[in-house]
Amino acid sequence: MPARQVLLIRKSYAQLVRHEHVAGLVFYRRLFEIAPQLKPMFKGDIEMQSKKLLDMLGMLIAMLERPHGLELELKALGARHAGYGVKDAHYAFVGQALLDMLAETLDKDFTPELRAAWTWLYGAVEANMKAGALEVTNAATEK
Numbered sequence: 001m002p003a004r005q006v007l008l009i010r011k012s013y014a015q016l017v018r019h020e021h022v023a024g025l026v027f028y029r030r031l032f033e034i035a036p037q038l039k040p041m042f043k044g045d046i047e048m049q050s051k052k053l054l055d056m057l058g059m060l061i062a063m064l065e066r067p068h069g070l071e072l073e074l075k076a077l078g079a080r081h082a083g084y085g086v087k088d089a090h091y092a093f094v095g096q097a098l099l100d101m102l103a104e105t106l107d108k109d110f111t112p113e114l115r116a117a118w119t120w121l122y123g124a125v126e127a128n129m130k131a132g133a134l135e136v137t138n139a140a141t142e143k
């Protein structure tokens, strides 16, 4: 990813961290609006939910810090998600909730360029996670 986009994402992430609670509320409200069927998967109060959102964003940012070598970690993360009951089709809902949350929280700072950068980043992480999930599903059916 070009240096300018990396910088933009980092700046927006710093903004989100400052509004951790609002970001958490907005993200899960939006996610459960577009995909109410996912609600039972998330246990815990808003504190925990906000922490999970930041963990998720942390993984996305880690991808920028060290795009190489992260693949295995992301695959393992995807495999754990398969264990949480996450299906491939769910990734699009989470991606949408993430973009909507960014739009609402960052408001006018969420430029088309920044949207494109986050979309790319989520897509890259999603692809690795799905590959990891597929490996465990295949391994399970081979047994």
Ligand code: HEM
Pocket (backbone or CB within 6 Å): 038, 041, 042, 043, 044, 052, 055, 056, 057, 059, 060, 077, 080, 081, 084, 086, 087, 090, 091, 092, 094, 122, 125, 126, 129
């Ligand atoms: C780019 C996509 C995603 C990233 C980077 C991500 C990241 C994370 C991280 C770091 C955790 C903490 C636990 C762990 O490390 O295993 C977690 C937990 C979790 N994630 Fe994700 N996630 C993503 C997409 C999704 C999707 C699509 C779903 C579908 C509903 C989902 C549902 C969950 C659930 C249910 C948990 C555990 C919650 C609990 O313990 O109550 N995640 N995620």
